Amino acid sequence: MAQAARKRAGRAGGLLVLVPYAWLVLFFLVPFLIVLKISLSASAIAQPPYTPVFDPAGGLAGLKDFLGALSPDNYADLVTDRLYVASYLRSLAIAALSTLMLLLLAYPVAYGMARAPRRWQGLLLVVVILPFWTSFLIRVYAWVNILQHDGLLNQVLLALRIVDAPVTWLATDTAIYIGIVYSYFPFMVLPLYAALEKMDESLLEAAADLGCPRWRTFWLITLPLSRPGIVAGVLLCFIPIVGEFVVPDLLGGSSTQMIGQTLWTQFFANRDWPAASSVAVVLLVLLVVPIVIYQHRQARELEVSR
Amino acid sequence: MASEAQQAQARTGAPAWPLVRFDTVTKRFGQTVAVDALSLDIFAGEFFALLGPSGCGKSTLLRLLAGFETPSEGRVLLDGAAIDAVPPHRRPVNMMFQNYALFPHLTVAKNVAFGLRQEGRPRAEIAQRVAAMLALVKLEPFARRKPDELSGGQRQRVALARSLVKRPQVLLLDEPLAALDKQLRHETQFELMDLQARLATTFVIVTHDQEEAMTVADRIAVMDRGRIVQVGTPAEVYEQPNSRYVASFVGDVNLIEGRLIMTGPGGSHIDSAAGVKLATAQRLDGAPGAVVWVALRPEKLRIATEPPSSAENCAAGRVVDVAYLGNVSLYKVRLESGFIMKVQVPNLTRSVDRSIGTDERVWLSWTPDAGVVLTG
Numbered sequence: 001m002a003q004a005a006r007k008r009a010g011r012a013g014g015l016l017v018l019v020p021y022a023w024l025v026l027f028f029l030v031p032f033l034i035v036l037k038i039s040l041s042a043s044a045i046a047q048p049p050y051t052p053v054f055d056p057a058g059g060l061a062g063l064k065d066f067l068g069a070l071s072p073d074n075y076a077d078l079v080t081d082r083l084y085v086a087s088y089l090r091s092l093a094i095a096a097l098s099t100l101m102l103l104l105l106a107y108p109v110a111y112g113m114a115r116a117p118r119r120w121q122g123l124l125l126v127v128v129i130l131p132f133w134t135s136f137l138i139r140v141y142a143w144v145n146i147l148q149h150d151g152l153l154n155q156v157l158l159a160l161r162i163v164d165a166p167v168t169w170l171a172t173d174t175a176i177y178i179g180i181v182y183s184y185f186p187f188m189v190l191p192l193y194a195a196l197e198k199m200d201e202s203l204l205e206a207a208a209d210l211g212c213p214r215w216r217t218f219w220l221i222t223l224p225l226s227r228p229g230i231v232a233g234v235l236l237c238f239i240p241i242v243g244e245f246v247v248p249d250l251l252g253g254s255s256t257q258m259i260g261q262t263l264w265t266q267f268f269a270n271r272d273w274p275a276a277s278s279v280a281v282v283l284l285v286l287l288v289v290p291i292v293i294y295q296h297r298q299a300r301e302l303e304v305s306r
Numbered sequence: 307m308a309s310e311a312q313q314a315q316a317r318t319g320a321p322a323w324p325l326v327r328f329d330t331v332t333k334r335f336g337q338t339v340a341v342d343a344l345s346l347d348i349f350a351g352e353f354f355a356l357l358g359p360s361g362c363g364k365s366t367l368l369r370l371l372a373g374f375e376t377p378s379e380g381r382v383l384l385d386g387a388a389i390d391a392v393p394p395h396r397r398p399v400n401m402m403f404q405n406y407a408l409f410p411h412l413t414v415a416k417n418v419a420f421g422l423r424q425e426g427r428p429r430a431e432i433a434q435r436v437a438a439m440l441a442l443v444k445l446e447p448f449a450r451r452k453p454d455e456l457s458g459g460q461r462q463r464v465a466l467a468r469s470l471v472k473r474p475q476v477l478l479l480d481e482p483l484a485a486l487d488k489q490l491r492h493e494t495q496f497e498l499m500d501l502q503a504r505l506a507t508t509f510v511i512v513t514h515d516q517e518e519a520m521t522v523a524d525r526i527a528v529m530d531r532g533r534i535v536q537v538g539t540p541a542e543v544y545e546q547p548n549s550r551y552v553a554s555f556v557g558d559v560n561l562i563e564g565r566l567i568m569t570g571p572g573g574s575h576i577d578s579a580a581g582v583k584l585a586t587a588q589r590l591d592g593a594p595g596a597v598v599w600v601a602l603r604p605e606k607l608r609i610a611t612e613p614p615s616s617a618e619n620c621a622a623g624r625v626v627d628v629a630y631l632g633n634v635s636l637y638k639v640r641l642e643s644g645f646i647m648k649v650q651v652p653n654l655t656r657s658v659d660r661s662i663g664t665d666e667r668v669w670l671s672w673t674p675d676a677g678v679v680l681t682g
Contacts (some may be wrong), residue, residue, distance in 0.1 A: 202405060220420075
């Protein structure tokens with residue numbers, strides 16, 4: 001009887017494991033397959049705006065026709081059209097540079113928070129998270145206000161006589177970097193703080209005791225031990241920044257687009273769903289493949305050290 | 307001071323000078339005084355123990371020596387020179403931390419090599435010294451493991467190797483065995499003594515375990531609330547405690563309060579609250595009527611079912627509790643005054659039926675030199 005009970009518990013446990021998988025299938029795999037299918041279709045002036053559309057009434061012959069009509073033409077366009085390639089490269093470059101800036105700015109902040117007296121840490125955390133209480137869109141619009149020709153920034157610079165004439169901030173890459181670094185700052189600070197906060201301070205004392213000056217202790221002990229936080233922060237920022245749409249659209253110029261803007265244009269302005277879908281699929285592959293490789297390597301490293 | 311140095315030399319065989327000197331050191335943390343105008347000399351080659359309950363300032367003393375704290379007043383001298391301005395990473399002392407503080411991202415070998423690499427030693431020398439040190443603590447097969455793949459005892463030995471490999475003038479051990487189980491702790495105590503004797507390095511250990519301090523140390527400083535109450539060899543501290551605090555902290559003791567009746571060259575007589583008159587071999591400074599305490603170790607009492615014929619000190623009572631511990635039996639005897647005396651008797655024979663049981667009427671006796679009279 002006990003065995004039967006255990007068996008039942010085992011079956012319940014198995015079902016429990018199914019829940020996250022079911023979730024992934026329903027809300028990630030199925031939508032992805034739909035997007036993938038659309039990316040292999042051709043644009044059409046119809047409802048929905050692409051062909052072929054699978055009709056179960058057509059039977060097996062209908063399915064055969066449907067599959068035959070799918071083509072990878074959209075992907076060929078992505079490679080041959082300079083606009084797409086430039087857009088991808090620009091997105092990756094902006095994401096890489098702004099993630100680096102985020103890391104350099106957020107690390108000292110996270111370090112200071114982790115070393116602050118315990119009773120201050122809660123308050124400091126709230127201060128970092130506080131901007132989330134306001135809508136993201138409103139905060140980016142606030143930056144439009146600050147960066148525009150007669151905005152706050154230029155007023156301050158003129159008043160302090162740092163510049164003689166108003167500087168053009170808005171619609172430049174500088175504005176994009178300012179907006180992105182500002183928006184993603186908490187996403188970099190929080191994982192770094194989490195990693196640094198749980199570090200044992202006696203390790204720093206041990207390093208000093210063994211003859212290591214403070215600055216070198218940082219390189220030899222603190223930085224390597226905060227690596228999980230660095231990796232988490234970089235992934236958490238880099239991935240969404242590559243596909244960022246709002247910040248470059250509101251703060252950036254119109255000369256070149258980030259890939260998110262290109263996608264938006266294809267989807268809403270040109271109503272070319274298949275082209276937009278292929279852009280999205282390639283973006284996903286560009287981001288997922290390096291992460292999978294990294295995680296695979298991590299897992300192997302862990303196994304080797306066992 | 308000279309006689310203390312000579313004593314140290316006689317014990318350790320090493321040339322004796324105060325390698326470490328605390329010169330009226332006070333350390334305050336805000337309102338609390340952790341170390342209170344404390345002076346102490348530790349000699350080269352000694353195995354020295356700082357013993358006391360938690361919060362008595364013994365760890366602070368160690369951290370002052372390592373350089374993690376600076377004295378509020380007074381000076382710390384190492385080899386005759388004040389070191390208060392020297393940062394921890396330049397001090398020729400190394401510390402073994404209570405939680406070991408091993409670097410989790412480095413292998414055992416790299417943990418041990420860390421200190422030597424900071425000195426900028428040649429690669430070959432580092433490799434050779436690390437290998438020798440790992441051999442000394444029997445950890446060679448684990449050189450490439452990470453700390454979280456080791457047992458508690460192995461981690462403890464990595465920490466020891468890491469702090470010894472730089473050949474420090476003084477090795478500081480902060481509760482080094484607290485995290486080990488009892489049997490391993492006993493083994494490791496003897497390994498530590500052996501290591502200290504072989505390397506002839508000065509060891510300063512902080513512990514709250516009096517048995518550990520007695521086992522490993524040449525000399526013990528018993529501490530209480532930021533002050534040193536008594537410094538001496540384990541035997542001195544145990545047999546000649548200078549206060550009720552030391553008598554009761556180091557080992558088990560019966561403390562009997564009483565008044566001095568008379569004192570002279572032949573010894574003293576005391577009228578105790580426990581209802582017995584005590585004769586001791588000690589001559590006291592106090593005037594008759596002064597309040598004193600007699601410290602009697604449980605193993606120095608004899609217990610019998612018949613009144614003793616010759617002993618100068620004797621008290622009758624009834625056994626209220628017997629604890630059989632194998633090698634010894636512990637009796638609690640209620641005297642006629644109600645005072646409970648603890649008596650420890652070695653079990654010399656293998657007989658299973660102990661002759662004295664609960665509720666039995668017994669007589670306790672002890673010689674005049676069995677007890678120590680304390681005035682504080």
